[in-house]
Amino acid sequence: MGQPQMKISKLIVTPVATHDQPLLNSTGVHESYRERTIVQIETSDGYTGVGETHGGKASEVEANRDWIVGHDPRQMTKARLLWKGTPQGWSPVETAMLDAAAKEAGMPVCDYIGGRARDKVEWAAYLFYKFADENSQGEIANGEALDPEGFVKQAEEFVERYGFKALKIKGGFFEPDIDIETFRLLRKRFPKQDGYEIRIDPNAVWTIETSIRVAKAIEEYEPQYLEDPTDSIADHAELKKHTDIPTASNMCVSAFSHVKPNAQLGGIDVILGDHHHWGGILAYKETGVLCRVMGWGLSGHSNNSLGVSQAAMLHACAATPELNFQADTHYPWTDTDGDIIKGGKLQFKDGFMEVPDAPGLGVEIDEDALAERAEALKMGPPSNRSEMILSLDPKAKPRDGSWTGFNFPNYSKPRW
Ligand code: GKR
Numbered sequence: 001m002g003q004p005q006m007k008i009s010k011l012i013v014t015p016v017a018t019h020d021q022p023l024l025n026s027t028g029v030h031e032s033y034r035e036r037t038i039v040q041i042e043t044s045d046g047y048t049g050v051g052e053t054h055g056g057k058a059s060e061v062e063a064n065r066d067w068i069v070g071h072d073p074r075q076m077t078k079a080r081l082l083w084k085g086t087p088q089g090w091s092p093v094e095t096a097m098l099d100a101a102a103k104e105a106g107m108p109v110c111d112y113i114g115g116r117a118r119d120k121v122e123w124a125a126y127l128f129y130k131f132a133d134e135n136s137q138g139e140i141a142n143g144e145a146l147d148p149e150g151f152v153k154q155a156e157e158f159v160e161r162y163g164f165k166a167l168k169i170k171g172g173f174f175e176p177d178i179d180i181e182t183f184r185l186l187r188k189r190f191p192k193q194d195g196y197e198i199r200i201d202p203n204a205v206w207t208i209e210t211s212i213r214v215a216k217a218i219e220e221y222e223p224q225y226l227e228d229p230t231d232s233i234a235d236h237a238e239l240k241k242h243t244d245i246p247t248a249s250n251m252c253v254s255a256f257s258h259v260k261p262n263a264q265l266g267g268i269d270v271i272l273g274d275h276h277h278w279g280g281i282l283a284y285k286e287t288g289v290l291c292r293v294m295g296w297g298l299s300g301h302s303n304n305s306l307g308v309s310q311a312a313m314l315h316a317c318a319a320t321p322e323l324n325f326q327a328d329t330h331y332p333w334t335d336t337d338g339d340i341i342k343g344g345k346l347q348f349k350d351g352f353m354e355v356p357d358a359p360g361l362g363v364e365i366d367e368d369a370l371a372e373r374a375e376a377l378k379m380g381p382p383s384n385r386s387e388m389i390l391s392l393d394p395k396a397k398p399r400d401g402s403w404t405g406f407n408f409p410n411y412s413k414p415r416w
Pocket residue numbers: 023024025170201203250301302303304328
């Protein structure tokens with residue numbers, strides 16, 4: 001092999017809690033904190049790497065410790081073959097390895113994996129109906145947004161603060177006519193001719209018939225795309241017979257195994273790629289190639305996350321030329337002082353985020369902040385804020401029978 005081997009000599013896996021505001025989605029309300037899994041590695045020659053993914057993935061990473069410790073982080077193809085577990089569990093390990101290997105090469109990750117297509121990445125404002133945050137702990141929009149007018153106010157805060165030009169409506173909690181009215185008011189406040197794009201995502205709670213009705217009702221407001229309005233790829237293909245609005249997905253098409261069925265049925269036009277779900281930053285690049293070959297658009301999916309995931313998605317998007325929509329990000333919903341990276345949160349400017357020039361990911365773990373977030377997780381389960389839902393829907397009952405369950409009450413689908 002010639003060049004001296006790099007060897008991972010240390011692996012640390014830390015589950016953490018990050019405060020979450022009472023955001024509403026199709027199944028209910030977000031809990032008072034979101035769990036994330038942080039992976040840190042160090043090589044025998046002193047290079048460090050970090051990665052982040054969803055909660056509950058620590059045991060999966062630990063189950064692969066036997067080969068990760070001792071592995072050369074530059075031998076990524078071998079690592080992908082050795083990994084035993086889910087794409088979500090693999091992604092932080094891959095990110096950490098790319099971080100350390102790129103540092104050793106003295107290059108930012110996006111340049112280390114073949115070179116960047118752009119120096120900055122554009123993001124979308126991810127807007128939610130929501131209750132007021134209990135302690136106004138959030139970085140932005142701590143107030144309630146329980147109707148279209150409140151929603152537009154939230155959008156104004158996001159545009160004012162971060163400069164976003166693309167606005168995403170997280171719909172599906174209220175009945176469709178409320179979402180239609182929100183779309184109308186948002187378009188009125190943020191005209192297309194001023195460069196604003198608007199998309200909507202009800203997370204598959206509409207039947208085909210309701211999706212057609214909503215599509216007809218919002219066509220005049222020139223939606224960027226309709227994201228997971230209904231359920232299966234075939235359902236979206238049926239919808240497409242009734243509207244020219246592009247369809248997008250991070251649900252029915254959210255893995256490589258969904259590509260062939262979508263190619264056959266033609267239900268989804270835009271893929272919301274995500275290195276957490278598809279299995280890494282390199283997998284995001286591969287999704288780009290697929291979209292180019294298939295003539296599909298490529299956007300980016302997100303969940304509540306910390307600065308390590310945001311940095312990883314930043315490099316993935318910078319390195320993928322096929323990205324042709326503003327990627328989603330939940331990062332504005334991360335508290336200003338709630339992150340775990342040194343120097344505080346990464347910054348948006350005019351809706352964009354610059355790719356760091358530092359070798360690696362360009363973010364370093366603040367060990368004190370990490371310890372604090374890990375401690376927060378041990379303080380007990382999150383509140384599921386069921387009282388908030390019951391204030392709006394007194395008849396709500398937990399779908400799985402547990403009143404302290406996740407995403408109360410976890411409404412079933414389709415709802416309309
Ligand atoms: O944060 O409530 C949320 C979102 O609905 C999230 O769970 C989805 O995975 O962001 C996501 C999406 O685009 O579907």
